[in-house]
Structure formats: structure tokens, C-alpha cells
Amino acid sequence: MTNTTQMWQEILEQPSVLERCKSSSETVISNITEHLKKQHIDSVVIAARGTSDHAGVYAKYIIEYALEIPVALAAPSIFTTYGKNVNMKNSLVIGISQSGKAADVLEVIKSANKCGATTVSITNDTQSPLATESMFHLYCNAGLEKSVAATKTFTSQLYLIALLVAAWSGNEAMKKELSLIPQNITKVIETSAEHIKNKAERYLYMNECFILTRGMNYSIALEAALKIQETSYVRAKAYAVSDFHHGPFAMIDKDMPVFVYAPEGPALKDIIEMINKLKESQAEIIVISNNKGVLEMGNCSFEIPQTDNDMISPFYNVVIAQMFACTLSVTKGLNPDCPRGLNKVTITK
Secondary structure, eight states, rough: OGGSSHHHHHHHHHHHHHHHHHHHHHHHHHHHHHHTSSOOOOOEEEEOHHHEEEEEEEEHHHHHHHOOOOOEOOHHHHHHHHHOOEEEOEEEEEEEESSSSOOOHHHHHHHHTTTTEEEEEEEEEETTTHHHHHSSEEEOOOOOSSSOOOOHHHHHHHHHHHHHHHHHHHHHHHHHHHHHHHHHHHHHHHHHHHHHHHGGGGTOOOOEEEEEEEEHHHHHHHHHHHHHHHHHOEEEEEHHHHHHHHHHEEOTTTOOEEEEEESSSSSSSHHHHHHHHHHHHOOOEEEEEEEEHHHSSSSSSEEEEOOOOTTTHHHHHHHHHHHHHHHHHHTTTOOSSTTTOOSSSSOOO
């Protein structure tokens, strides 16, 4: 059963993990913010892999939105494969890794330190190489994550990023909304878990799907696709709707499953346009939204808490994604805790 898997238990832990993460990081975030305000930071560079890279995509969007500072996702192979260095002197350089052992991310941080950049790591291990190498360390404080499929470590990464951006930008409204996330995630779990379990059987034989959204939730589309890929071996591909209008739309067949994350916010108008186009092509549309009218547009739908803040809705959307992936895996007779060919810690160079 789904609720006996380690992945499901770790999904349930997330509200308490985020509360603990926030409490233990407040002093460090204050120190980072104080330091950043004394620096001439003209860019941000983020290095990460896998799930952590999706947290980096979220960071890119919210930093550029809240602080209007350009953010680049690093190409670690420039440092490791090609042996080059990049001038990051006036940059904030963030390395994200759940284990803190990503060798290529570590090389980016080392190079950044050499040129005098401000470096911050986000890991779930205070003694990891990445944590000890960076100038500042933000601790996920998620406890041991046993399932190979990351859940609570990912949301704690998102939370630390959001808390840092809220403090750095001085956005009091964002701070308030962030404080409500743990209790709202509890509501998502309580109201959606059984509904997801009831609907998962409909997609038992799904072997491919698309996952669409736009803007800050693009990171969640990427993460949702990865979770379905690694737990159910389904060929899932994420796109921003702005890209999907072009060549990729040609892949839509009748009854093709398409998951659409469509929360209230600035991107909703564009997402609705894509839903209407998908309906014309008779796709099987699964909508995740907090807009009643949009929820009714799906063949299947899952509701998230009310917010029109695109910096906040990703937290609710990703919990739906995690629960669906875990439930689908178990429905297919698979074990989401031990995906074939994968290990909990992957060392990339």
C-alpha cells in the first residue's frame, strides 16, 4: 500500500520539516542578508544537479522577480571537464546538493571562493564537503531521507531559498505567506491524499505524458516529471507552455495525458490558452489549480490552497506531484523507494 512506503512517510513529514528548517536557519539567513547588503552583488550563479537543480530553477525565478538581479545556472563541466574558471567576483554563488557531496557543484564553489565571491551552500548534511567549503551554509534539517526519490529535502531547499529571498528583499508580505506554508501543506495532504489514490488507477497503463505550466512553477513541472520518471518509469517530459506551443505540441495525440499546473497568478491566462488548445486536440488533461473554473476544465483535477503569489504556489503544487508519483508507482506494482538503477547519492564530476 502507498502509505507503507518510505516515500509516502517522508511526504507526510514535510510540514514539520519546514517548521524545523525555518527555525534553525533564521540566524544564518540574517547573517547572509547582512553580508549581502554590504556587497556589490550584480549577479547570482547557481550550481546543482537533478532534483536540486530544479530548486535552482525556482531560485532563478524568484531572485530575478524579487531582487531584479540576473541569475545564471552554472555549467559545472566548464570547471570539471574543461578545467576552466569563471570570474564570479561580484556574484552570489549558491551550491545546492541534498547530500552535499556533488563533486562538480563543489568545484564551482571552490572556484567562486578563489575569486572572492560570496558563496552559500544548501545541503542536508552540516559536515558535508559543500557545507564546509562555502562561506555560509543553509541546513535543510530534514532528517535522514531513506527513499531514493527526494521529497522533504527538495521542499526544504525551496523553503530556504524563499526565506533567504524574502529577507534579502525585505518583502514582509512574502515572509507572512511563507510562515503559512507548513500548515497549508498539511491541508493539501489531508484533502488530496485519498482523491489522488482514487484517481491513480485511471493512469495505471500510462507510459508517457507531458507536464506543463509557466513561470515560477516551471521548476515544479520539471520536478513532477522527474518524480514520475524515477518512480513509475513513465516517459514524462516537462515544458513551459510558451515553448510547448511550438514544435512539441505536434506530439499531442487523442487521450495523451497532460498534467497542467495552473495556479492563480500572472501566468494563468497563458496556461488557460494552452488548456483550451489541448481540449481541441482531445488530450487527457489533469489540472492542478486553485481556480474553480480552471479545475472544471480538466478530465481530472486536484485543488491546492488559495494564493495568487507565484513564489508560494510551487510548494503546494509539488506536494500534489509527489503524492501522485508515489501513488502511481504503487498502483503499477512498483517500489518508489528503490527505483531500478538508482542510488540515493549520485556523485557527478
